[in-house]
Amino acid sequence: MNREDKKRLTRQNVLNAAIELFAEQSYEATTITQITERAGIAKGTFFNYFANKEDLICDIQVIWAVEEVRRIKEQPGLLIPHIRYLIMQIDKFHASRQLMLAVNQGIISSPKAIRNQLEQIDELVKALTEVIEEGQRRGEFTSSLPAAMICEIAIQTYLGTRLYWSMGRGDSNLGTQMVVTFELFFKSIMA
Template sequence: MNREEKKKATRENIIQSALKLFAEHGYSKTTIDQITTHAGVAKGTFFNYFDTKEEVLCDIQLTLATEEFSVLLNHPGPIIPLVREFLMDMCRRLPAERTLVLALIQTTLNNPKLLELEKTKNNPFKQMLSEVVSAAQSRGEITPAIPAHIIAEMAVQTYDGILLYWSKGLGDDKLSNQMAMTFELFFKGITP
């Protein structure tokens, strides 16, 4: 294994360890010490790849989203129901406490490195989402009157807006309900 492959494997090990611990203990109760212990790496190694626990969560969300959408491109049936299920799955992976989601948003907005990371990682995700939208357009599920890249951009803005709105204590008590209601309207707006 060369140096780049080893770095990639170490990063993935940290991410997988964090994901497992977030699922077992919850995001807020998981510490960087627990992540490094589970991953079998030194704390300094963690900080070679990530500045904060929030950065790991951001990376996990975008990685999962990109992987899931790449699978949707090859799905032979309707795409929109799968996108709906994907959104609900993303909600289930997020912390269930509004204050924690708000803290994650605030941390991202107040940390230039995290903000830049989110911008950088959002670009390949939006490209992948645009390809999914284009595939749905070719199957007649989404109107071709709006360019795929615009729909993808609006979908990301809607998702981020829902998270912010909900984290401020507004809307439905359950994030999944808020997400489902809002995206139901979103999908109706892009249906041919």
């Protein structure tokens, strides 16, 4: 194994340790010392990979699946089934309520983390808006609202469901909760 591989391994090691701890306790409660102990490395090593805890949360960032969203608009026929399918995948990435709570804590914990989060949302908005526009062109979605607005409300809906679920409410499975919630949402934007 060469140096590069080893570095990647150590980095992932740190990330895994952090995720574990976030899932066990919370973002705030997790200290860098705990992370390095769990990862089995020296405290100083952490700072070779991340400038601080904020920096780390950015890397743990929920995969927003922007690529998958982009691909949807190329699909023939109805778009909603494809979106629904994507939503059902969500719980693959959202292990536990505790972890999601920690992520929610993390992304609003500091101006920097928020900025990072907004950038990711921006990208998603762009990709998703195109999908909705395509849906409007095809007559699948209502055109009574601008695509951008529908898109933002969709993201709000996603965030709200995630937050609510992470606080311990809703179906025990986040995917299920998401699907139910979005069924209602789809109904409201269908032409």
